[in-house]
Amino acid sequence: GNSVTQMEGPVTLSEEAFLTINCTYTATGYPSLFWYVQYPGEGLQLLLKATKADDKGSNKGFEATYRKETTSFHLEKGSVQVSDSAVYFCALRENTGFQKLVFGTGTRLLVSP
Amino acid sequence: ETGVTQTPRHLVMGMTNKKSLKCEQHLGHNAMYWYKQSAKKPLELMFVYSLEERVENNSVPSRFSPECPNSSHLFLHLHTLQPEDSALYLCASSQGREGAGGYTFGSGTRLTVV
Numbered sequence: 001g002n003s004v005t006q007m008e009g010p011v012t013l014s015e016e017a018f019l020t021i022n023c024t025y026t027a028t029g030y031p032s033l034f035w036y037v038q039y040p041g042e043g044l045q046l047l048l049k050a051t052k053a054d055d056k057g058s059n060k061g062f063e064a065t066y067r068k069e070t071t072s073f074h075l076e077k078g079s080v081q082v083s084d085s086a087v088y089f090c091a092l093r094e095n096t097g098f099q100k101l102v103f104g105t106g107t108r109l110l111v112s113p
Numbered sequence: 114e115t116g117v118t119q120t121p122r123h124l125v126m127g128m129t130n131k132k133s134l135k136c137e138q139h140l141g142h143n144a145m146y147w148y149k150q151s152a153k154k155p156l157e158l159m160f161v162y163s164l165e166e167r168v169e170n171n172s173v174p175s176r177f178s179p180e181c182p183n184s185s186h187l188f189l190h191l192h193t194l195q196p197e198d199s200a201l202y203l204c205a206s207s208q209g210r211e212g213a214g215g216y217t218f219g220s221g222t223r224l225t226v227v
Binding site: 034036041042043044045046049089093100101103104105106 | 119154155221
């Protein structure tokens with residue numbers, strides 16, 4: 001079945017450091033890919049998405065590129081802030097059946113001043 | 114304000130109690146979802162409703178009973194729960210079966226079963 005694999009956390013960085021959170025997927029066909037962010041005590045918020053190969057999603061300084069050849073959608077940010085501390089979820093939307101979202105386990109990011 | 118409102122935010126219940134979780138959206142979406150989020154586990158999709166019809170039930174125990182009276186409201190009725198059911202329960206909605214714009218999530222209900 002379809003699945004999403006994320007790097008284990010927590011990822012601990014100092015403010016202004018470069019961030020990469022790895023995400024790879026297994027899917028039939030060509031799914032759409034998403035990154036969601038969950039701040040403490042909140043639900044999930046859509047951060048960015050990409051719907052086809054080589055698309056780059058971006059928002060709030062975060063970027064991710066849909067790489068079909070490596071089945072990856074790694075999340076990057078050039079300079080993190082303390083306020084970026086949260087849990088980040090990679091997800092794919094199936095393109096068959098009900099086309100529901102399939103999530104990874106989430107990666108916790110901790111940014112210190 | 115995310116557009117999807119869940120109540121209550123926190124709930125503590127005994128194993129013999131009956132309670133209900135409520136989810137409400139006024140985004141004009143026609144699909145709604147219940148997810149369970151437990152520590153160190155992937156988000157688990159529990160139920161999917163499309164146009165008020167349940168289209169998916171992922172082998173959820175019968176002690177969880179969903180209800181979707183209209184496209185704006187979704188309930189999760191709980192009875193005789195177990196301690197391992199303690200988790201964050203998230204409601205989400207989307208427009209269309211394919212959720213082209215992604216899902217909009219509520220803030221969740223933190224459930225503790227004692």
